[in-house]
Amino acid sequence: MIEIRGLYKNYNDTEVLRGIDLTVEDGEVVSVIGPSGSGKSTLLRCINFLERKSKGDIVVDGKVIENNPLEINNLRKKIGMVFQSFNLFANMTALKNVMSGIVTVKKETKAAAEKKARFYLDKVGLLDKVDEYPAMLSGGQQQRVAIARTLAMEPEAVLFDEPTSALDPELVGEVLAVMKDLANDGMTMVVVTHEMTFARDVSDKVVFLSDGKIAEMGAPGDLFNRPKNGRLKNFLSRMDLADKPEKRSAGV
Amino acid sequence: MYETIAGIKSFFMIVFNYAPMFLPSVWITLELSIFSILLGTICGLIVNLLKMTKIGVLVAVADIYVAIIRGTPLLLQLFFIFYGLPQIGITIDSFLSAVVGLALHNGAYISEIFRGAIQAIDRGQNEAARAMGMTKFQTFRTVVFPQAFKNAVPALGNQFLLAIKDSSLASIITIAELMTKAREFAAATYSVFPIYFDAACYYMLLTFVLARLLNMLEKRLRVNERKTSL
Numbered sequence: 001m002i003e004i005r006g007l008y009k010n011y012n013d014t015e016v017l018r019g020i021d022l023t024v025e026d027g028e029v030v031s032v033i034g035p036s037g038s039g040k041s042t043l044l045r046c047i048n049f050l051e052r053k054s055k056g057d058i059v060v061d062g063k064v065i066e067n068n069p070l071e072i073n074n075l076r077k078k079i080g081m082v083f084q085s086f087n088l089f090a091n092m093t094a095l096k097n098v099m100s101g102i103v104t105v106k107k108e109t110k111a112a113a114e115k116k117a118r119f120y121l122d123k124v125g126l127l128d129k130v131d132e133y134p135a136m137l138s139g140g141q142q143q144r145v146a147i148a149r150t151l152a153m154e155p156e157a158v159l160f161d162e163p164t165s166a167l168d169p170e171l172v173g174e175v176l177a178v179m180k181d182l183a184n185d186g187m188t189m190v191v192v193t194h195e196m197t198f199a200r201d202v203s204d205k206v207v208f209l210s211d212g213k214i215a216e217m218g219a220p221g222d223l224f225n226r227p228k229n230g231r232l233k234n235f236l237s238r239m240d241l242a243d244k245p246e247k248r249s250a251g252v
Numbered sequence: 253m254y255e256t257i258a259g260i261k262s263f264f265m266i267v268f269n270y271a272p273m274f275l276p277s278v279w280i281t282l283e284l285s286i287f288s289i290l291l292g293t294i295c296g297l298i299v300n301l302l303k304m305t306k307i308g309v310l311v312a313v314a315d316i317y318v319a320i321i322r323g324t325p326l327l328l329q330l331f332f333i334f335y336g337l338p339q340i341g342i343t344i345d346s347f348l349s350a351v352v353g354l355a356l357h358n359g360a361y362i363s364e365i366f367r368g369a370i371q372a373i374d375r376g377q378n379e380a381a382r383a384m385g386m387t388k389f390q391t392f393r394t395v396v397f398p399q400a401f402k403n404a405v406p407a408l409g410n411q412f413l414l415a416i417k418d419s420s421l422a423s424i425i426t427i428a429e430l431m432t433k434a435r436e437f438a439a440a441t442y443s444v445f446p447i448y449f450d451a452a453c454y455y456m457l458l459t460f461v462l463a464r465l466l467n468m469l470e471k472r473l474r475v476n477e478r479k480t481s482l
Contacts, residue, residue: 050379069387076385087380091398091476101384104394133476146380153384 001026001157001188002047002079007056009042009212016042018212020056024157029189031199031220034209035235040192041084043209044159047190048076061156077105080150084162086142088134088149094121095130098149105153113152120148124178140171144178157188164195196239200224208232266446270437271453277433278454284347284419284429285458288354289412295359300366304388314363321360326421329353334425350422358415365411369404370396402473409466413459420455430454 002024009017016039024030032040045051047058049065049072058065058075065075088097098117102108108116121127124144134142143163150158160179164172176198183189183202193199199206199220206223208216208231216229227233302314321329334349344352373396381391420431434451438444 048383050383073385073387076383081380081383083376083380083383085376087374087376089377089380089395089399091395091402093476100381100394101386104390105385135476135478149384 001061002190003057003059004043004047005057005059007043007046007058008054009039009046009051010054016212017046017053020212020214022207022214022217024188024190026156027186027188028205029183029187029191029203030205030207031203032190032192032207032209033194033196033199033235034215038209039212040209041161044081044161044190044192047159048072048079048081050081077153078155079157079159080153080155081159081161082143082146082150082163084165086134086139086146086166088137088142088146090134093131093133094126094137094145097134097145098152101149101153116152117148120152121145123151123181124148125174138171139167140174143167143175147175147178147182151182157190158182160189160191160193162192162194164193194239196224196236208235210235263446263449266441266443267449270441270443270447271450273437274430274433274450274454277428277430278458280347280428281416281419281430281454282458284350284354284422284427285412285416287351288358288415288419291351291355292358292362292411292415293408295355296362296364296366299359299363300370301392303367304392317356318360318363321357322364326353326357326418327424329357330421330425346426349425350419350427354415354419354422357418358411361411361414362408365404365407366400369400369407372403373399405466405470405473409463409470412462412466416458416462417455 004020004022007017007020008015020043022030032043034040042051046053049058049067052067060075060078065071088094089100092100095114095117098121099110099113102113102116103110106113118127118130121130124147126141126144126148129137129141129145134145137145147158147163163179164175167175172195176195179189179191179198180202191198191203201220203220206218206220207214208223208227208229210229210231216223216227216232223232224236227236299314299318302310305311330350330353333344333353334346337344337349377395377399378391381395382388386394419429422429423432423435426432430451434447438447441447
């Protein structure tokens, strides 16, 4: 459903993305891994035009998205995004956060929006926190509200930009669990992550990004167990995957 | 000793006798202040919206307006509107001149207060709203401005107090507000000190009430913050 064709992005003289071609099928979960500075977040942010690409095309449902506000907004209604720093609206309660897009963007009535918002807050297990402001919630709870807020827009796909990187280790599990449920429900997801266990166990396809290029891409089993690319081998050994599965899988 | 007591007594006699006579002018001062605060706030908001459009002409209009207002004295601005505009065929009555002058004046400063408060909002708030498909304006209205306004309240309060006091300058364009009346009464009675004491008390009263209201507003807007014992 999402196709990235020949994507380049530079900031002045620095080339961050150097020709990315990637297809995300309907219902597919794609994990993007790689060292910091390899362009993972930029790639994700180019998909929904939070970052303006320098060259290349973003194609959604077979249609090239033109660089104008109307097409960009339509694309954003289809493809939601979850951020590393949650970015819940500080001036709204959890419920209002989740309702905001339904009321403002989709123009549904407040009553309908509230019903939907409660449904999705229940889905992420936070129905008891509806009236809390973000400042009163833990990082994990904030991220779950943020996921509910994105889901409430009923998108066709969700982009996750390092959704657990800002969380205390003991809170990572609750967010990954929600994401795993979502993957099992058949949601199309592109996940930039440092959680190798998640990438290995949940995704259909893993993309290893290095220096703004896709260095290796494939099924998680192949990528993690039989890496071909030298940098990927190096990266995986540094991620120290060996001692993580037991610890992390407890939460997932 | 006796003379001192008699002096104090006569001072307060004049203060109390003249206090009620100020009331109509207090009302005018209040009207000037309320109009200039409300219209000034709207003005400040419009300036920020113009700048947000990123359309060259509109941004330039906003910048020039702020530069002129901040670069010239309020006294001169009021003179210009009241005495200058009629010379090019635009005649407006003195009260309207004062309201327009004070509102434009406050608007320029309030726009800068809003600008600072808007810039202080984390970029992520904006990004999250835009990523949901909100337009620039929807994002501003529902996410950025409510937070910016809350942060702006202390500085806005400062400007609002200034607005009350600056309304006294309207006395030079023949408006019968508090300061005009004080000058009239003082000239008629030669009791300069007690008469101006009255005026000072009224200004204190107005600013005190406003300061308290702003304080209450600030507390009410703090509901979304984590409570601390510090």
